[in-house]
Amino acid sequence: MSMASSDVGSAPGPNAELAAQRLKLFEDAVALRKPDRVPLMPLALQYFHTRVAGVSDKDAGYDARLNFDCMRDATVRFGWDWAPGMAVPPSRSLEALGSKQIRWPGGDLPDNVQFQWVEDEYLKADEYDAFLSDPTRFTLHTLWPRLASAFGVLGELPLPPVWWINTMYFPLAWGALLGAPPMTAMFEALAEMSRDAGAFMAAFGAFMGQMAGMGYPVAFIGVTKTPFDTVSDDYRGLRGSTLDLYRQPAKLQALMEMLTPMVIGAAIGAAKASGNPRVFIPLHRGAAGFLNDEQFAKYYWPGLKAVIFALLEAGVTPCPFFEGDYTPRLKYLAELPPGVVAAHFDRTDRKAFKEMCGHNLCFWGDVPGSLMVTGNPGEVKDYVKGLIEDFSDTGGLIIDGANSITEEAKPENVMALREAVDEYGVF
């Protein structure tokens, strides 16, 4: 954890100490050392912070500064111990790209609907060989035109790009291709994305500065996924990857092997570049119901372990979000090295967890979304009290909703999380 305190704020102001204290709550809980108090640290938010401020989902996606202002205000208002990750893709970039894989409010979705992921077989069952033999070509020629309309024109580009511009006749040679209006449009779209990214980074930077100034750490900046989820979520779809398990497991494996260094590189790169040593790893298809144990052991677990170990080796704290029910996988999770993985849970049986993984992992999350949306503050507090009772022996506990703070949560229930840790969580 050598990088652990590097992200509390570049300006060591009067609140630097406060930020360090808050971060220590997290670090203690992860390390299974009893913290001063049970921390309340939501992992990542989509629209709770904006909706509670009366901002539309559309504006949340189009106005990064407004979005981060809402995140700052919600963090302070609801007494969180850090600023959660912001998990809404910037809409202007999606619009510039003409993204077909994401639908967003203000795009073709109504203004108050959360963005949607469009899963599909972007990589067809019979295209593994082409992808594996020349990933860059396949990505540019085939995948990207399917993912974003601005890239439609890439399908026409002669590859490799080795001689695109370095012949003296380049305008003759491919002026006809480059001069096509969709090509200009693509570069303009990329420039627009670049401008939007600049605006996003400026808003994000200002936000981090403000949070640091007020003594709040920021949850994470880097995000990565497991090789299996990358294949299944992003390329083959659940149906495709499931069929592949039976029909072409070797190709599925080969693609995961190709992706492994990329997903690791993306995580470590983001952690190093930002100085924030925590990386969020959303997990999808490893949950019970998607794979049997044998398949999990063979196809999912090795990739997840590879990512976790590589991050640990690079001094990065992996924050896997075990979405869905991981109770049947606890026997695998028990193998992870103790006190270094910040494991966030959705609907895993906490008694079984305590028994099997209490020695190596903290328990983070778990407060049901349904309770946050439809329950009352008393019920929420009771639930948190139950969690604290179960984990108070080691202190390996961080409070958050099962899917972090869901957008439909009642504000008074979110406030009840804070009241509960203050009331029951001081050790």
Next chain:
Amino acid sequence: MTPTPQELYAQREQRFNDIVALKKPDKIPVMPLMMHYFPNKIAGVSNAAVQADHFLMTKLMKEATLKFGFEWGAAVGVPPAKSCEALQMKQLRWPGGDLPDDAPFQWVEGEYIQADEVDQFLADPNGFAMRTILPRIAGIFQPLSFIQFPPTYWLANAYSTILLAPFLSAPGMKEMFEGMAAFAADAQDYMAAEGAYWGEMAAMGYPCPFVGVGFPAFDLVSDYFRSLRGSTLDMFRQPDKLLAMIDVMLPASINLIIGACKATNTTRAFIPMHRGAGGFMSDEQFEKFYWPSFTALIYACIENGITPMPLFEGDYTPRLKYLATLPPGKVAAHMDKIDRKKFKELCGDTMCFWGNVPPSLLATGTPQQVKDDVKELIDLFGDTGALIIDSTVGIPDEARPENVLALREAADEYGVL
């Protein structure tokens, strides 16, 4: 009765196609492959001015075509300055850039792929090209040198636009995309000028020689990436890697030609050739490194209904025995300084003969000397009529106008078959 422009167009197109197909034409045409700066020089306009203004350049092209009685609108052989500027090209120098206004543009040959980088290039040609080669040849691509490749993971998840934000907003990145958009806009402008030019020429009865350009795979490697020195050493030190690079370049070159022809609805492609000439390599090396991928390119053109127009620059006399094996009547072979009698003997049944009037003669000779040379060509090839009049690499920049006019006069005087 004076033929209409449509009839003239059809006649000229027919004449060229007949000659390529080794069918005797009605007369021998004057069809320059291309021009660089001749049209602007005779009009008193600087090289820099036409390099920067596509419409000015095509206007002067048109004037030269009409003035000198060419039978098609010569192709433009000058890279546009605005595109070069937008890209911050380092591999080209141009008048109005850091060259004087009246210098011709220059190619900066270098080892843009180092000898010990060939493996990296071969392992991921696309990634290496973007990460390493493009930043070396054009300034705006500098940001590509520090981003992660392959780009497979870039757009791969719901948070990609967030995750890409730091690198998309990195220094130089926006400028790179803006530069590419400026380059694309200039290419659009260029194509608009070309389109207007070809449209105007066609309306007056002048066909367009070509739009598509492709390169023999060996030349792609040698001219653009390894340089003459590098590729020559490779023939001895790492021949297998050289061949592997050629294998990567070949489909790229084929796709480039087919793409350009399809996009512009044209059926002829120019293939400039460099390192296959006598003097650069031995016959044995030619057979191993140059000829196989060259013929593959030629056959790919033919299979796709495209007439390949290779410019055999330099002296290809020692290669005539290979050229004789090309499919007869399919290749519009343009010659530089070849032994014309040997050509007639070895390739007269295979290919037409196009070009070869020495630029030294056009630049320093008299009209009579030019006419005599054209007459000699017509005497030699008149039996089959498989001849097109032009200088060695199109009309040279320094040609005397009266000598260029002499090409026309000679064709009219001696070339009616």
